[in-house]
Amino acid sequence: MTINKLKSAGLKITNQRVIVLNYLFNTQERHLSAEDIFRDLRLNGEDVGQATVYRVLNQLEEAGMLERHYFDGSKAYYELSSNSHHDHLVCLHCGKIIEFFDPFIEQRQQEIAEQYDMKLSHHNLYMFGYCLNPDCHRDI
Amino acid sequence: MTINKLKSAGLKITNQRVIVLNYLFNTQERHLSAEDIFRDLRLNGEDVGQATVYRVLNQLEEAGMLERHYFDGSKAYYELSSNSHHDHLVCLHCGKIIEFFDPFIEQRQQEIAEQYDMKLSHHNLYMFGYCLNPDCHRDI
DNA sequence: GTCGGTGCAAATCCTTTGCACCCTC
DNA sequence: GAGGGTGCAAAGGATTTGCACCGAC
Numbered sequence: 001m002t003i004n005k006l007k008s009a010g011l012k013i014t015n016q017r018v019i020v021l022n023y024l025f026n027t028q029e030r031h032l033s034a035e036d037i038f039r040d041l042r043l044n045g046e047d048v049g050q051a052t053v054y055r056v057l058n059q060l061e062e063a064g065m066l067e068r069h070y071f072d073g074s075k076a077y078y079e080l081s082s083n084s085h086h087d088h089l090v091c092l093h094c095g096k097i098i099e100f101f102d103p104f105i106e107q108r109q110q111e112i113a114e115q116y117d118m119k120l121s122h123h124n125l126y127m128f129g130y131c132l133n134p135d136c137h138r139d140i
Numbered sequence: 141m142t143i144n145k146l147k148s149a150g151l152k153i154t155n156q157r158v159i160v161l162n163y164l165f166n167t168q169e170r171h172l173s174a175e176d177i178f179r180d181l182r183l184n185g186e187d188v189g190q191a192t193v194y195r196v197l198n199q200l201e202e203a204g205m206l207e208r209h210y211f212d213g214s215k216a217y218y219e220l221s222s223n224s225h226h227d228h229l230v231c232l233h234c235g236k237i238i239e240f241f242d243p244f245i246e247q248r249q250q251e252i253a254e255q256y257d258m259k260l261s262h263h264n265l266y267m268f269g270y271c272l273n274p275d276c277h278r279d280i
Numbered sequence: 281g282t283c284g285g286t287g288c289a290a291a292t293c294c295t296t297t298g299c300a301c302c303c304t305c
Numbered sequence: 306g307a308g309g310g311t312g313c314a315a316a317g318g319a320t321t322t323g324c325a326c327c328g329a330c
Contacts, residue, residue: 012309014310014311033294051311052310072210089256098256098258100256104248108244112242118229118270123265124265124266125249127252130258152284153330154328188286189287189288191286192285
Protein backbone atom coordinates (compact mmCIF):
# COMPACT_ATOMS: atom_id res chain seq x y z
CA MET A 1 0.00 0.00 0.00
CA THR A 2 1.10 3.52 -0.81
CA ILE A 3 1.72 4.60 2.76
CA ASN A 4 3.81 1.60 3.61
CA LYS A 5 5.89 2.08 0.49
CA LEU A 6 6.63 5.62 1.56
CA LYS A 7 7.43 4.56 5.09
CA SER A 8 9.79 1.84 4.03
CA ALA A 9 11.53 4.36 1.81
CA GLY A 10 12.04 6.50 4.88
CA LEU A 11 9.87 9.29 3.55
CA LYS A 12 7.40 11.25 5.62
CA ILE A 13 3.78 10.57 4.76
CA THR A 14 2.53 13.76 3.20
CA ASN A 15 -0.63 14.31 1.18
CA GLN A 16 1.32 15.23 -1.92
CA ARG A 17 3.51 12.16 -1.85
CA VAL A 18 0.50 9.93 -1.39
CA ILE A 19 -1.33 11.68 -4.24
CA VAL A 20 1.55 11.31 -6.68
CA LEU A 21 2.29 7.72 -5.79
CA ASN A 22 -1.39 6.69 -5.86
CA TYR A 23 -1.75 8.30 -9.24
CA LEU A 24 1.20 6.32 -10.57
CA PHE A 25 -0.19 3.09 -9.19
CA ASN A 26 -3.61 3.65 -10.68
CA THR A 27 -2.90 5.15 -14.08
CA GLN A 28 -2.98 3.11 -17.28
CA GLU A 29 0.01 4.84 -18.82
CA ARG A 30 3.24 3.36 -17.61
CA HIS A 31 5.54 6.05 -18.97
CA LEU A 32 4.79 9.61 -17.98
CA SER A 33 6.63 12.90 -17.90
CA ALA A 34 6.59 15.18 -14.88
CA GLU A 35 4.40 17.51 -16.89
CA ASP A 36 1.93 14.70 -17.68
CA ILE A 37 1.68 13.82 -14.03
CA PHE A 38 1.32 17.40 -12.84
CA ARG A 39 -1.32 18.18 -15.46
CA ASP A 40 -3.36 15.07 -14.73
CA LEU A 41 -3.26 15.61 -10.99
CA ARG A 42 -4.50 19.16 -11.41
CA LEU A 43 -7.24 17.98 -13.78
CA ASN A 44 -8.24 15.53 -11.08
CA GLY A 45 -8.56 18.49 -8.76
CA GLU A 46 -5.60 17.46 -6.65
CA ASP A 47 -3.83 20.15 -4.71
CA VAL A 48 -0.19 19.74 -5.70
CA GLY A 49 2.39 22.21 -6.91
CA GLN A 50 4.59 21.63 -9.92
CA ALA A 51 7.79 21.93 -7.91
CA THR A 52 6.48 19.33 -5.51
CA VAL A 53 5.77 16.92 -8.34
CA TYR A 54 9.37 17.28 -9.50
CA ARG A 55 10.67 16.90 -5.95
CA VAL A 56 8.54 13.86 -5.20
CA LEU A 57 9.51 12.18 -8.46
CA ASN A 58 13.16 12.69 -7.63
CA GLN A 59 12.69 11.25 -4.19
CA LEU A 60 10.78 8.23 -5.42
CA GLU A 61 13.45 7.64 -7.99
CA GLU A 62 16.21 7.84 -5.40
CA ALA A 63 14.21 5.43 -3.25
CA GLY A 64 14.16 3.01 -6.17
CA MET A 65 10.38 3.13 -6.59
CA LEU A 66 10.58 4.83 -9.99
CA GLU A 67 12.79 4.59 -13.01
CA ARG A 68 13.65 7.61 -15.07
CA HIS A 69 14.06 7.32 -18.83
CA TYR A 70 15.26 9.76 -21.44
CA PHE A 71 13.94 8.17 -24.59
CA ASP A 72 14.65 11.12 -26.84
CA GLY A 73 16.67 13.33 -24.61
CA SER A 74 14.25 16.20 -24.33
CA LYS A 75 12.56 15.32 -21.07
CA ALA A 76 12.37 12.60 -18.48
CA TYR A 77 9.72 9.90 -18.40
CA TYR A 78 8.98 7.97 -15.25
CA GLU A 79 7.68 4.48 -14.69
CA LEU A 80 7.02 2.50 -11.55
CA SER A 81 9.86 0.10 -10.94
CA SER A 82 8.76 -3.41 -11.56
CA ASN A 83 10.44 -6.33 -9.85
CA SER A 84 11.72 -7.40 -13.25
CA HIS A 85 14.14 -5.39 -15.33
CA HIS A 86 13.13 -4.71 -18.92
CA ASP A 87 14.11 -2.66 -21.93
CA HIS A 88 12.03 -0.56 -24.31
CA LEU A 89 10.83 -0.52 -27.89
CA VAL A 90 9.45 2.88 -28.88
CA CYS A 91 7.29 3.64 -31.92
CA LEU A 92 8.60 6.77 -33.59
CA HIS A 93 5.20 7.54 -35.05
CA CYS A 94 2.60 6.96 -32.33
CA GLY A 95 4.85 6.92 -29.30
CA LYS A 96 3.71 3.50 -28.13
CA ILE A 97 6.18 1.87 -25.79
CA ILE A 98 6.67 -1.89 -25.61
CA GLU A 99 8.58 -3.38 -22.72
CA PHE A 100 10.62 -6.51 -23.23
CA PHE A 101 13.22 -8.59 -21.51
CA ASP A 102 15.78 -10.72 -23.26
CA PRO A 103 18.05 -12.89 -21.13
CA PHE A 104 20.54 -13.37 -23.98
CA ILE A 105 21.07 -9.67 -24.45
CA GLU A 106 21.40 -9.23 -20.71
CA GLN A 107 24.02 -11.91 -20.49
CA ARG A 108 26.01 -10.63 -23.45
CA GLN A 109 26.09 -7.22 -21.85
CA GLN A 110 27.57 -8.71 -18.74
CA GLU A 111 30.22 -10.49 -20.79
CA ILE A 112 31.07 -7.35 -22.72
CA ALA A 113 31.42 -5.35 -19.52
CA GLU A 114 33.80 -7.97 -18.14
CA GLN A 115 35.77 -7.96 -21.35
CA TYR A 116 36.41 -4.22 -20.83
CA ASP A 117 37.04 -4.56 -17.08
CA MET A 118 33.95 -2.58 -16.26
CA LYS A 119 31.82 -3.28 -13.22
CA LEU A 120 28.33 -2.83 -14.59
CA SER A 121 25.82 -0.72 -12.70
CA HIS A 122 22.86 -0.51 -15.07
CA HIS A 123 22.01 -0.06 -18.70
CA ASN A 124 19.41 1.39 -21.02
CA LEU A 125 18.50 -0.18 -24.31
CA TYR A 126 16.08 1.85 -26.36
CA MET A 127 14.99 0.47 -29.70
CA PHE A 128 13.15 2.87 -32.03
CA GLY A 129 11.02 1.91 -34.98
CA TYR A 130 7.49 1.78 -36.32
CA CYS A 131 4.81 -0.37 -34.73
CA LEU A 132 2.28 -2.61 -36.40
CA ASN A 133 -0.37 0.12 -36.48
CA PRO A 134 -1.04 0.77 -40.21
CA ASP A 135 -0.48 4.48 -39.70
CA CYS A 136 2.91 3.75 -38.19
CA HIS A 137 4.16 0.67 -39.96
CA ARG A 138 5.82 2.22 -42.93
CA ASP A 139 9.29 2.81 -44.30
CA ILE A 140 10.95 5.78 -42.73
CA MET B 141 37.78 16.36 -47.14
CA THR B 142 35.61 18.69 -45.12
CA ILE B 143 34.40 20.78 -48.04
CA ASN B 144 33.36 17.79 -50.07
CA LYS B 145 31.50 16.34 -47.13
CA LEU B 146 29.53 19.55 -46.81
CA LYS B 147 28.85 19.70 -50.52
CA SER B 148 27.58 16.16 -50.69
CA ALA B 149 25.30 16.92 -47.78
CA GLY B 150 23.87 19.77 -49.83
CA LEU B 151 25.13 22.40 -47.41
CA LYS B 152 26.65 25.71 -48.47
CA ILE B 153 30.35 26.00 -47.75
CA THR B 154 30.61 28.58 -45.00
CA ASN B 155 33.53 29.35 -42.76
CA GLN B 156 31.64 28.34 -39.66
CA ARG B 157 30.60 24.96 -41.00
CA VAL B 158 34.12 24.22 -42.10
CA ILE B 159 35.49 25.27 -38.73
CA VAL B 160 33.11 23.07 -36.76
CA LEU B 161 33.55 20.06 -38.99
CA ASN B 162 37.32 20.37 -39.11
CA TYR B 163 37.40 20.62 -35.37
CA LEU B 164 35.40 17.42 -35.05
CA PHE B 165 37.67 15.62 -37.47
CA ASN B 166 40.81 16.68 -35.70
CA THR B 167 39.95 16.46 -32.03
CA GLN B 168 40.95 13.53 -29.86
CA GLU B 169 37.70 13.43 -27.93
CA ARG B 170 35.04 11.52 -29.79
CA HIS B 171 32.10 12.57 -27.63
CA LEU B 172 31.54 16.26 -27.16
CA SER B 173 28.72 18.52 -26.08
CA ALA B 174 27.76 21.64 -28.01
CA GLU B 175 29.19 23.64 -25.15
CA ASP B 176 32.50 21.75 -25.34
CA ILE B 177 32.75 22.45 -29.03
CA PHE B 178 31.81 26.10 -28.76
CA ARG B 179 34.25 26.68 -25.90
CA ASP B 180 37.14 24.94 -27.64
CA LEU B 181 36.56 26.78 -30.90
CA ARG B 182 36.57 30.10 -29.11
CA LEU B 183 39.72 29.12 -27.21
CA ASN B 184 41.27 28.34 -30.57
CA GLY B 185 40.40 31.88 -31.58
CA GLU B 186 37.79 30.80 -34.08
CA ASP B 187 35.08 33.26 -34.96
CA VAL B 188 31.87 31.31 -34.39
CA GLY B 189 28.74 32.12 -32.47
CA GLN B 190 27.11 29.77 -30.04
CA ALA B 191 23.82 29.68 -31.95
CA THR B 192 25.73 28.77 -35.07
CA VAL B 193 27.43 25.88 -33.35
CA TYR B 194 24.03 24.53 -32.33
CA ARG B 195 22.63 25.08 -35.81
CA VAL B 196 25.58 23.47 -37.54
CA LEU B 197 25.49 20.46 -35.22
CA ASN B 198 21.82 19.98 -36.00
CA GLN B 199 22.46 20.20 -39.72
CA LEU B 200 25.36 17.78 -39.60
CA GLU B 201 23.24 15.40 -37.59
CA GLU B 202 20.37 15.62 -40.06
CA ALA B 203 22.87 15.02 -42.83
CA GLY B 204 23.97 11.86 -41.07
CA MET B 205 27.50 13.07 -40.42
CA LEU B 206 27.04 13.19 -36.67
CA GLU B 207 25.29 11.10 -34.07
CA ARG B 208 23.65 12.66 -31.08
CA HIS B 209 23.66 10.85 -27.74
CA TYR B 210 21.91 11.58 -24.49
CA PHE B 211 23.93 9.46 -22.11
CA ASP B 212 22.45 10.92 -18.96
CA GLY B 213 19.64 13.06 -20.28
CA SER B 214 20.99 16.42 -19.29
CA LYS B 215 22.59 17.42 -22.55
CA ALA B 216 23.48 16.11 -25.97
CA TYR B 217 26.85 14.69 -26.92
CA TYR B 218 27.94 14.47 -30.52
CA GLU B 219 30.27 12.09 -32.29
CA LEU B 220 31.29 11.78 -35.91
CA SER B 221 29.35 9.00 -37.55
CA SER B 222 31.62 6.08 -38.25
CA ASN B 223 30.88 3.64 -41.00
CA SER B 224 30.33 1.03 -38.34
CA HIS B 225 27.57 1.16 -35.80
CA HIS B 226 28.55 0.72 -32.17
CA ASP B 227 27.14 1.05 -28.69
CA HIS B 228 28.59 2.64 -25.57
CA LEU B 229 29.96 1.73 -22.18
CA VAL B 230 30.19 4.75 -19.88
CA CYS B 231 32.19 5.00 -16.66
CA LEU B 232 30.01 6.65 -14.03
CA HIS B 233 33.07 7.90 -12.17
CA CYS B 234 35.52 9.27 -14.72
CA GLY B 235 33.20 9.62 -17.69
CA LYS B 236 35.33 7.48 -19.96
CA ILE B 237 33.38 6.13 -22.91
CA ILE B 238 34.17 2.79 -24.52
CA GLU B 239 32.66 1.95 -27.88
CA PHE B 240 31.82 -1.63 -28.72
CA PHE B 241 29.94 -3.65 -31.26
CA ASP B 242 28.37 -6.99 -30.61
CA PRO B 243 26.82 -8.82 -33.56
CA PHE B 244 24.95 -11.12 -31.26
CA ILE B 245 23.15 -8.32 -29.47
CA GLU B 246 22.43 -6.64 -32.78
CA GLN B 247 20.83 -9.75 -34.14
CA ARG B 248 18.76 -10.41 -31.06
CA GLN B 249 17.43 -6.88 -31.26
CA GLN B 250 16.31 -7.50 -34.79
CA GLU B 251 14.57 -10.67 -33.74
CA ILE B 252 12.83 -8.97 -30.84
CA ALA B 253 11.63 -6.16 -33.08
CA GLU B 254 10.18 -8.69 -35.51
CA GLN B 255 8.53 -10.53 -32.67
CA TYR B 256 6.64 -7.33 -31.80
CA ASP B 257 5.93 -6.43 -35.44
CA MET B 258 8.13 -3.38 -35.24
CA LYS B 259 10.16 -2.13 -38.16
CA LEU B 260 13.40 -1.10 -36.48
CA SER B 261 14.93 2.27 -37.28
CA HIS B 262 17.78 2.57 -34.81
CA HIS B 263 18.65 1.87 -31.22
CA ASN B 264 20.78 3.10 -28.38
CA LEU B 265 22.38 0.82 -25.86
CA TYR B 266 24.13 2.61 -23.04
CA MET B 267 25.84 0.53 -20.39
CA PHE B 268 26.92 2.34 -17.23
CA GLY B 269 29.45 1.13 -14.73
CA TYR B 270 32.91 1.66 -13.30
CA CYS B 271 36.01 1.30 -15.39
CA LEU B 272 39.27 -0.42 -14.50
CA ASN B 273 40.87 2.79 -13.26
CA PRO B 274 41.54 2.17 -9.53
CA ASP B 275 39.76 5.37 -8.65
CA CYS B 276 36.69 4.21 -10.52
CA HIS B 277 36.67 0.45 -10.10
CA ARG B 278 34.76 0.15 -6.88
CA ASP B 279 31.41 -0.93 -5.61
CA ILE B 280 28.88 1.81 -5.93
C1' DG C 281 21.63 40.25 -56.51
C1' DT C 282 19.39 36.63 -54.06
C1' DC C 283 18.72 33.74 -50.45
C1' DG C 284 20.47 31.23 -47.13
C1' DG C 285 23.83 31.79 -43.05
C1' DT C 286 25.33 34.23 -38.99
C1' DG C 287 25.60 36.69 -34.41
C1' DC C 288 23.45 38.55 -30.78
C1' DA C 289 20.10 38.70 -27.42
C1' DA C 290 15.80 37.31 -26.15
C1' DA C 291 12.81 33.48 -25.77
C1' DT C 292 11.66 28.68 -24.73
C1' DC C 293 11.53 24.30 -22.49
C1' DC C 294 12.37 21.45 -18.63
C1' DT C 295 13.88 21.37 -14.12
C1' DT C 296 15.71 23.18 -9.73
C1' DT C 297 15.92 26.46 -5.93
C1' DG C 298 15.06 30.38 -2.38
C1' DC C 299 12.02 31.61 0.84
C1' DA C 300 8.08 32.11 3.81
C1' DC C 301 4.60 29.27 5.47
C1' DC C 302 2.56 24.59 6.75
C1' DC C 303 2.20 19.94 8.54
C1' DT C 304 3.97 15.40 10.10
C1' DC C 305 5.95 13.00 13.73
C1' DG D 306 7.90 22.18 18.71
C1' DA D 307 11.30 21.03 15.42
C1' DG D 308 12.54 19.97 11.04
C1' DG D 309 11.30 18.56 6.96
C1' DG D 310 7.68 19.50 3.14
C1' DT D 311 5.16 22.68 0.22
C1' DG D 312 3.81 26.47 -3.14
C1' DC D 313 5.00 30.15 -5.66
C1' DA D 314 7.86 32.64 -8.40
C1' DA D 315 12.30 33.32 -9.74
C1' DA D 316 16.54 31.20 -11.33
C1' DG D 317 19.04 27.77 -13.96
C1' DG D 318 21.02 25.21 -17.89
C1' DA D 319 20.57 23.65 -22.59
C1' DT D 320 18.82 24.80 -26.79
C1' DT D 321 16.10 27.46 -30.23
C1' DT D 322 14.50 31.58 -32.48
C1' DG D 323 13.66 36.60 -34.27
C1' DC D 324 15.83 39.88 -36.62
C1' DA D 325 19.11 42.77 -38.95
C1' DC D 326 23.25 42.13 -41.30
C1' DC D 327 26.62 39.37 -44.09
C1' DG D 328 28.52 36.31 -47.50
C1' DA D 329 28.35 32.19 -50.89
C1' DC D 330 26.99 31.16 -55.33
